[in-house]
Each structure stands twice: as structure tokens, then as C-alpha cells.
Amino acid sequence: MDAASRPSDELLRQLYGELRRLAAARLVRERPDHTLSPTALVHEAWLRLGDDKADGWASRAQFFAAAAEAMRRVLVDSARAKGRLRRGGGAQKLTLSDLDVPATDHPERVLAVSDAVDRLAAVDPRLAELVKLRLYAGLGEGESAEVLGVSVRTVRRDWQYARAWLFRALVE
Numbered sequence: 001m002d003a004a005s006r007p008s009d010e011l012l013r014q015l016y017g018e019l020r021r022l023a024a025a026r027l028v029r030e031r032p033d034h035t036l037s038p039t040a041l042v043h044e045a046w047l048r049l050g051d052d053k054a055d056g057w058a059s060r061a062q063f064f065a066a067a068a069e070a071m072r073r074v075l076v077d078s079a080r081a082k083g084r085l086r087r088g089g090g091a092q093k094l095t096l097s098d099l100d101v102p103a104t105d106h107p108e109r110v111l112a113v114s115d116a117v118d119r120l121a122a123v124d125p126r127l128a129e130l131v132k133l134r135l136y137a138g139l140g141e142g143e144s145a146e147v148l149g150v151s152v153r154t155v156r157r158d159w160q161y162a163r164a165w166l167f168r169a170l171v172e
Contacts, residue, residue, distance in 0.1 A: 022071075068136045
């Protein structure tokens, strides 16, 4: 099979527009000189997903869950790199509204939220997955419900709980 006809290439062609829209929504509130563009975020996430898994997703929902995690890792790695440049530049307390979009112009916030999400995953993996879908992939309630296989009402309830859990984890 030649490179032009790989299943991964076809999948990327089908979903590229939607992935780029999600990445653009994720980066829309960043400062103008931010180095990650939506295209770069999608491409980096795609590389992290790997060609070997491209035809192995059972559903669209499973793919977007994997894409959300890949975008999260790209943003966290970017924040870590910036944090190393600033050498500890002072941790900041977060408010509940800071959880709406992990601000990549504040690497310490991205890292703090990511660490809190990892701790949440140890307690409740589904809640952590919801947080990744909402924060890192930019999915709405309906899309998140579809990916997780639950009702929109469950997503609303879980989102409220997850945000409160993360807020508490971040201020302690």
C-alpha cells in the first residue's frame, strides 16, 4: 500500500476540518504572539496519535477522545517548555473561571490544570475524560455526551462536579 492510500490519510482528510475547528476554538483566547497555530496543534496532535492506530478506532467518539488527549499533551508540553524558559516564574492561584480554557500563555496554569486532571483520572477516569474533551478538544455538552456514551444531562452534572473538584485541587 502506497503512502497516498493509507487509511490514516483518508481519516485525516475526512476529519481535518473538524479537528482544525476544535484547535482554533482552543487557541482563540491566546495572546497574539503565541507560537502554536491551530494548524500546528492539529498536526502535532495527529503525529502523536500515530499512523499505526489510525485505522484502529472503533468509532468517531473514540477517535475524538484520543485527539483530545493528544491536543492536551501538545499544550502541556508547550507549557513545560515555556516554564523551563521562565525557571519557575511564580505559581499562581486559579479561579473556577480559569478552568474554562487552559491559558497557554501561562505555562504554570496549564501544568497545574494538567496535574489536577491526572489526579482526577486516578479518582474518576470518566470525569477526567470529560475534562479533556471539554478543555482540550473544545467539545460542547452534546458532543461530549456522544463521545462518552452518556446523556447531556449527565455531562452537565459531571462537568459541574469535575470543575468543582479541579478548583478544589488547584487551590489546595
